[in-house]
Amino acid sequence: MQFMIDRFNYLFKSTKGLILVAIAMIAIVTAVFGMLSGPMADFGVRDVVVRVLGMKLVESEREGRIIILYHAIAMAVIAIETYMITGLIKMKETLKTWINALITVGYLCVMIFGLTFAYWGHAWPFHGLFIFGLSLIFFAGCALVYGLWPWRKEYHIQDPEYSHTRGGIDMERMAFFAMAVTTLISSMFGAIPGSYYGNGFETFLAENIIRSPEKTTLQYSVIGHLHIMLALIAIAITLIIGRWLGFKGILHKIAMPLMILGTIVLNLGVWGVVTPLEPVAHMIIYVGATPSMLAALMLVIFGWDKLIREGIAGIKKPTFFQKIGALLHDPLRFGPLWQMVFMNFTVSGVGIFMAVRLDAVIRLWSARDERIELTGHWHALSAIIATIILLYYGDMTGLRGKVRNWFGWAIIILSDIALASVTIYELKRLGISEATQQPLVNTLMLLMDFGLAMLLVVLAMLMIWRLVDLFRKKGRWSEEISQDDLMAEVKK
Amino acid sequence: MKRTLWIVSLLLFLAACTPVDLNAPVPTFDIGVDPNAWVTIPSGSFFSGQEATPTMIDYDYQIMVTDVTVAQYVAFLNQALAAGKIKMAGDTVVGYYPGDVYHGVKHEVRIDPGDYILVPLSDPASPYTFDSTTFTARSGWENHPMANVSWFGAWTYCGYYGGRLPTELEWEKAARGSQDDRPFPWGNEIARNNANYYTSRDPFENMSSFGSRTTPVGFYNGKTYDGYATVSSASPYGLFDMAGNVWQWTGNVYPGQSDRILRGGSKDSYDMDLRVWVRNSAIPTYFSPDVGFRCVRNP
Numbered sequence: 001m002q003f004m005i006d007r008f009n010y011l012f013k014s015t016k017g018l019i020l021v022a023i024a025m026i027a028i029v030t031a032v033f034g035m036l037s038g039p040m041a042d043f044g045v046r047d048v049v050v051r052v053l054g055m056k057l058v059e060s061e062r063e064g065r066i067i068i069l070y071h072a073i074a075m076a077v078i079a080i081e082t083y084m085i086t087g088l089i090k091m092k093e094t095l096k097t098w099i100n101a102l103i104t105v106g107y108l109c110v111m112i113f114g115l116t117f118a119y120w121g122h123a124w125p126f127h128g129l130f131i132f133g134l135s136l137i138f139f140a141g142c143a144l145v146y147g148l149w150p151w152r153k154e155y156h157i158q159d160p161e162y163s164h165t166r167g168g169i170d171m172e173r174m175a176f177f178a179m180a181v182t183t184l185i186s187s188m189f190g191a192i193p194g195s196y197y198g199n200g201f202e203t204f205l206a207e208n209i210i211r212s213p214e215k216t217t218l219q220y221s222v223i224g225h226l227h228i229m230l231a232l233i234a235i236a237i238t239l240i241i242g243r244w245l246g247f248k249g250i251l252h253k254i255a256m257p258l259m260i261l262g263t264i265v266l267n268l269g270v271w272g273v274v275t276p277l278e279p280v281a282h283m284i285i286y287v288g289a290t291p292s293m294l295a296a297l298m299l300v301i302f303g304w305d306k307l308i309r310e311g312i313a314g315i316k317k318p319t320f321f322q323k324i325g326a327l328l329h330d331p332l333r334f335g336p337l338w339q340m341v342f343m344n345f346t347v348s349g350v351g352i353f354m355a356v357r358l359d360a361v362i363r364l365w366s367a368r369d370e371r372i373e374l375t376g377h378w379h380a381l382s383a384i385i386a387t388i389i390l391l392y393y394g395d396m397t398g399l400r401g402k403v404r405n406w407f408g409w410a411i412i413i414l415s416d417i418a419l420a421s422v423t424i425y426e427l428k429r430l431g432i433s434e435a436t437q438q439p440l441v442n443t444l445m446l447l448m449d450f451g452l453a454m455l456l457v458v459l460a461m462l463m464i465w466r467l468v469d470l471f472r473k474k475g476r477w478s479e480e481i482s483q484d485d486l487m488a489e490v491k492k
Numbered sequence: 493m494k495r496t497l498w499i500v501s502l503l504l505f506l507a508a509c510t511p512v513d514l515n516a517p518v519p520t521f522d523i524g525v526d527p528n529a530w531v532t533i534p535s536g537s538f539f540s541g542q543e544a545t546p547t548m549i550d551y552d553y554q555i556m557v558t559d560v561t562v563a564q565y566v567a568f569l570n571q572a573l574a575a576g577k578i579k580m581a582g583d584t585v586v587g588y589y590p591g592d593v594y595h596g597v598k599h600e601v602r603i604d605p606g607d608y609i610l611v612p613l614s615d616p617a618s619p620y621t622f623d624s625t626t627f628t629a630r631s632g633w634e635n636h637p638m639a640n641v642s643w644f645g646a647w648t649y650c651g652y653y654g655g656r657l658p659t660e661l662e663w664e665k666a667a668r669g670s671q672d673d674r675p676f677p678w679g680n681e682i683a684r685n686n687a688n689y690y691t692s693r694d695p696f697e698n699m700s701s702f703g704s705r706t707t708p709v710g711f712y713n714g715k716t717y718d719g720y721a722t723v724s725s726a727s728p729y730g731l732f733d734m735a736g737n738v739w740q741w742t743g744n745v746y747p748g749q750s751d752r753i754l755r756g757g758s759k760d761s762y763d764m765d766l767r768v769w770v771r772n773s774a775i776p777t778y779f780s781p782d783v784g785f786r787c788v789r790n791p
């Protein structure tokens with residue numbers, strides 16, 4: 001019995017255990033539900049999975065199922081970020097416990113009951129529990145906002161290395177706070193239309209109505225919601241990585257106000273789509289995105305500079321290649337920042353191109369070709385965020401030596417191969433006609449599938465190691481159970 | 493290790509750049525479905541859209557049993573060209589369209605009265621040839637759906653023969669029937685031999701070279717062709733290819749939207765896009781090897 005209690009305490013009461021559970025849940029969901037579409041459907045795997053697992057898939061409910069699936073994964077990601085925030089940012093222990101408990105029960109309800117409802121027939125109490133889970137996560141968010149409250153005296157700082165106001169308000173804490181508050185508000189942009197559409201009215205995916213000339217306010221709300229929530233998840237992970245890498249100095253002082261400004265303006269722009277400001281909402285969004293991305297750029301400059309300095313310490317006149325070697329020495333610390341840079345090619349660059357050349361190029365394609373671009377674009381951002389989380393987790397879980405290198409580089413290289421292929425696939429119509437595309441498509445699909453499948457294999461290996469570790473008396477888990485203060489592991 | 497990586501990269505690059513033989517031989521089969529046939533859809537209600545909303549169409553109309561074929565369209569081009577109803581303009585065949593009312597909505601393209609492209613002349617993916625005087629269907633493609641045709645090309649064809657393009661609702665009723673809310677014209681499930689869609693493994697497809705190609709109209713009629721058994725997949729009203737093969741232009745012109753709506757999914761669509769309520773759209777000058785049409789007319 002003690003065996004079970006110890007493991008339960010690790011998995012559901014310690015920060016690192018909670019993160020491990022959430023990653024494992026996402027891995028399982030991704031592995032199972034990823035087999036229902038794309039090449040897995042082509043190969044006939046979907047039919048086998050549906051039959052073996054006894055799923056009940058009604059054609060007209062596909063969009064609704066996918067919405068629940070997206071939420072199931074997204075809530076677990078939000079939970080992971082929340083665990084990281086409560087582990088990295090000072091707040092009262094009881095509050096941390098409440099936040100983690102609420103969000104854990106919340107995302108597990110969303111995932112278990114939501115997916116059961118969506119894929120295994122409609123037991124309506126499960127739908128209720130799905131909504132209950134989402135509500136718990138909202139309450140956890142409220143508690144997080146309270147915990148992050150930056151005006152509380154005990155959290156004021158005077159350290160000149162970190163961005164703060166004259167009065168001592170910690171601007172980094174303020175950035176986390178702004179992210180959390182706007183996330184709560186933005187969630188309502190999904191909850192309100194969701195409560196309407198979820199009550200037996202029509203269900204739709206945003207990418208399928210993108211060309212409708214007149215969208216309803218609730219449709220705009222849904223489109224805004226999905227964009228801003230993903231952007232906020234990205235902002236949160238940027239702040240988390242900054243804290244983990246010990247972001248400080250002059251760049252920190254510039255970046256934090258920029259991040260706060262960017263977060264608020266970006267949100268105002270997105271919220272504006274449901275107001276008469278809709279015609280200029282995109283302009284406000286661009287204005288908001290720019291400082292946020294500049295802040296991320298400053299983190300990258302700081303982080304890479306720090307890695308190089310650490311790597312060449314002791315070398316009198318380091319050469320260029322020694323500096324590059326130092327930068328690439330530790331893939332788990334280099335990787336998250338590189339992925340943020342890479343994101344500009346696969347997500348931001350594509351998005352800007354789309355916005356600038358929408359009428360001249362994209363709208364000359366069929367809506368389905370535009371849909372491929374849209375869905376690829378945000379799948380790529382989601383995948384990049386996931387890889388950043390995994391890289392941080394790899395460090396957190398204590399990977400060392402060759403395993404650390406192999407794990408880190410595998411995630412970076414495999415995901416970048418897959419995502420670069422996705423990007424070319426999305427934009428293929430720029431250079432190749434439908435009649436002649438097949439060889440290119442085949443190659444790109446092969447690269448995508450190889451990259452993503454191998455990434456899942458790497459993740460599976462990590463999970464199996466952690467599973468086996470749980471059966472050891474003095475396994476890694478027994479050390480992690482008391483390592484709730486992630487700040488203690490921040491690279492000074 | 494490094495050498496292996498380089499070799500693999502080079503092979504992948506070469507594989508990606510392999511040219512596609514658009515003149516690859518096409519199998520020919522006796523399908524036994526008459527592309528000149530029409531069927532009357534009686535007035536009455538049906539279930540429209542994903543949410544199966546009861547919807548009334550209070551008039552009878554006739555719709556083609558199959559998509560317009562290459563042979564039919566080529567005959568039209570030759571007749572209409574000789575009659576001076578359409579003309580050549582550079583690398584395209586054009587026809588007159590009286591224009592849309594412009595509403596100035598964001599992203600709306602102005603479509604003024606004038607000549608617009610019906611079909612391109614030199615696109616290698618087109619299923620016909622032109623020898624400076626006469627259009628001819630490429631051998632083996634005569635009974636395939638006419639593709640690479642713009643909305644203007646479809647609109648002009650139907651009008652030339654006294655018909656018109658179906659509205660979205662007319663199209664959907666013809667595809668779904670009026671008895672139930674089935675997602676596919678033939679019922680609730682889709683199998684690979686129900687329709688021509690992406691990786692449906694029909695005899696016309698080769699995913700390692702030219703990819704998916706159109707199947708002859710009415711191909712999925714329950715017959716077996718050289719060992720390939722199809723399932724009879726007509727709609728309740730007896731229409732073929734209302735899911736897959738080629739997207740079909742519909743006739744609605746919506747205020748503020750220059751895009752025209754396409755229905756039915758195609759040889760290049762995943763099965764989800766073959767559901768009867770799924771909409772695609774494109775500007776009316778758009779043409780593609782997976783876009784065709786059929787016409788309706790008053791009884």
